[in-house]
Amino acid sequence: MTSSSQAHTGQTPAPSAEAEALHRALFTLDSHIDIPWPDRGDAFEDTDARRVDLPKMKKGGMSAGCFVAYIAQAKVDAEGHAQAQAQCLAMLDVINGMQGSQNGVTARVCSTVTEIEAAHKAGVLAVIPAVENGYAMGDDPAVLAQFRAKGARYVTLTHNGHNALADAAVHRPSLGDKPENHGGLSALGREAVRHMNRLGLLIDVSHASKKTMLQAVAASAVPVVASHSCVRTLCDHPRNLDDEQLDALKASGGVIQITAMPAFLKPRDGEAPRSAGVADFVDHIDYVVRRIGVEHVGISSDFDGGGALADWQNATQGVNLTAELLRRGYDRSEIAAFWGGNFMRLLGQAEAVAEQTGTIG
Numbered sequence: 001m002t003s004s005s006q007a008h009t010g011q012t013p014a015p016s017a018e019a020e021a022l023h024r025a026l027f028t029l030d031s032h033i034d035i036p037w038p039d040r041g042d043a044f045e046d047t048d049a050r051r052v053d054l055p056k057m058k059k060g061g062m063s064a065g066c067f068v069a070y071i072a073q074a075k076v077d078a079e080g081h082a083q084a085q086a087q088c089l090a091m092l093d094v095i096n097g098m099q100g101s102q103n104g105v106t107a108r109v110c111s112t113v114t115e116i117e118a119a120h121k122a123g124v125l126a127v128i129p130a131v132e133n134g135y136a137m138g139d140d141p142a143v144l145a146q147f148r149a150k151g152a153r154y155v156t157l158t159h160n161g162h163n164a165l166a167d168a169a170v171h172r173p174s175l176g177d178k179p180e181n182h183g184g185l186s187a188l189g190r191e192a193v194r195h196m197n198r199l200g201l202l203i204d205v206s207h208a209s210k211k212t213m214l215q216a217v218a219a220s221a222v223p224v225v226a227s228h229s230c231v232r233t234l235c236d237h238p239r240n241l242d243d244e245q246l247d248a249l250k251a252s253g254g255v256i257q258i259t260a261m262p263a264f265l266k267p268r269d270g271e272a273p274r275s276a277g278v279a280d281f282v283d284h285i286d287y288v289v290r291r292i293g294v295e296h297v298g299i300s301s302d303f304d305g306g307g308a309l310a311d312w313q314n315a316t317q318g319v320n321l322t323a324e325l326l327r328r329g330y331d332r333s334e335i336a337a338f339w340g341g342n343f344m345r346l347l348g349q350a351e352a353v354a355e356q357t358g359t360i361g
């Protein structure tokens, strides 16, 4: 399945015709993409100002992307919560505007597996809204229903800095954080998890502390996702998941979406500027596959949120990943699982649980 990683030369061979053809034929989903804020109305323009816009997705053979309303952590108080909520709803409105046809590109905002699959079948790009930072719901889990009503499919419990829901992997003393404020999830955070399960919102544990992540796995009726994280054994960064966390993901059926953030992929080599490439990225996929299996790992870029690799600079270059996965010996079904199949399985599970509890929407 995998021929282990060779020494990386830093040179990227051009993708083979086989890789190009496979990449175009697959359903390819990037599970974490930021949008510029304030909005510039340029989603349908092929602009150097964005690593992901809709023309680049089309050109690069991408099928779907989760676009996040990212809310920076600020003070945990009523004023901060009101601002965060208002900005989050405004950002979700902008993401909902990323549909229709312009400049030869057609996109559709999708918020169910059925809608995403229909868009793909029609040859239309699927835009999937999401929320990064539970801070945006403040201290009122009822706000989560407003996010879901605007199509959101996951909420990242925290960003960098603790919020009212949970402790983050990275604490912010400047915001008054202790190393731990809650010891993982707060009572409010547990209530939020129950609401998210009922609404069909996936619980995203990227940015969460280890305790928060393990408690969320146990508390959630739906397997959790890490929408943009890497492997701690390969790169000791607090944002990454260690072996115990990977094992918990496996036991619960969850998925880690490896991300294109050099600081999470490769330890710093002395004073040299850090750079990483798709070979380093696929080392993390290989590790997860060997430890917990093909069905628990996927792909995210964190483009326009800090992510970029030497040979995966923007949404036009995803084929380089497909080519590296082929080189490592993965077959078509395995590559399809990484490029969206596993993430779509979780979306389907979230929908099934929401339907059972009968309160979706």
Ligand SMILES: [Zn+2]
Pocket (backbone or CB within 6 Å): 132, 206, 207, 228, 305
């Ligand atoms: Zn993030």
